[in-house]
């Protein structure tokens with residue numbers, strides 16, 4: 001009865017073999033009065049994939065999810081599920097006819113129904129026997145086969161989320177939507193549940209679309225991440241790809257601390273205030289940028305900061321430090337005014353105002369941006 005699991009096949013070039021497209025958003029727009037919440041947004045999602053919409057609060061993530069579910073009607077563009085149009089300027093298929101499940105932020109379980117009865121809720125059209133078998137299968141999938149008779153109030157936050165997931169998956173939706181699914185859980189539980197939710201969706205073989213403002217969560221659970229800003233997708237790709245090769249400064253900054261080193265492109269080298277960097281280490285630097293200035297993206301794990309006794313050797317000074325427990329984040333102002341951030345183990349403490357040498361220690365290629373017009 002349960003769907004077959006879509007097994008991802010990784011090709012020699014590292015790309016995942018494309019499965020059929022299940023959801024297509026084509027130039028979708030939603031306005032509230034004078035405000036455009038979602039603007040001309042396009043994306044397609046493949047069968048069995050887990051895509052996360054990631055972006056700051058108010059960028060249009062929930063509105064996008066609600067248009068996919070059929071809880072909002074777009075003002076422009078088209079939504080297609082499994083090749084059929086469910087929303088455009090002439091068509092609107094209601095949420096109950098879209099074959100799409102939703103897991104709400106607060107789980108929205110029925111407090112006076114048992115876990116099993118909650119899971120059975122969307123299975124009214126099945127025979128008693130079928131319903132019982134499906135509920136058992138789902139409770140087993142989410143690891144709560146021993147809690148069938150418990151009421152939500154007797155379950156922990158993580159267990160309630162498992163029941164909410166099981167209930168949404170029970171009618172075998174084509175697509176499952178999750179809006180900020182971990183925001184009601186304690187920090188420790190969040191990390192555990194991220195992995196659980198990913199496992200459960202993969203085992204169920206369902207296509208998932210989640211929404212979060214937490215970049216670590218998005219990176220850790222998703223097959224692909226769509227980074228949103230002001231109602232649009234700025235970049236969509238595998239987590240490694242968007243992190244390593246951000247297409248905009250916004251994406252670079254949103255996925256973790258981003259600092260920029262000014263560089264002058266000169267033949268095979270890019271001259272920076274931390275010394276020359278081989279041109280081959282700057283990702284996709286086109287020849288038209290020869291003899292121009294660019295900004296090279298450096299992240300806190302790309303640089304090493306060492307205190308020095310001798311002011312003349314120093315590349316800059318520590319202007320800010322933030323103790324984070326296992327690590328310390330340093331901000332260093334370089335002699336030419338560039339500012340870089342460095343992350344170090346907590347055992348290596350450097351005090352404020354200390355003269356430091358700074359080494360660009362990254363072994364991977366570096367992203368860059370043309371200099372911003374001022």
Ligand code: ADP
Nearest residue numbers: 032036037055056057058059060061062063064
């Ligand atoms: P996110 O989920 O990324 O935080 P939302 O999709 O909830 O963002 O909201 C996007 C923008 O649309 C916000 O500026 C928000 O204030 C506005 N908005 C969302 N829903 C409504 C609504 N029902 N009425 C008016 N404005 C709305």
Ligand code: MG
Nearest residue numbers: 058061062063
């Ligand atoms: Mg939201």
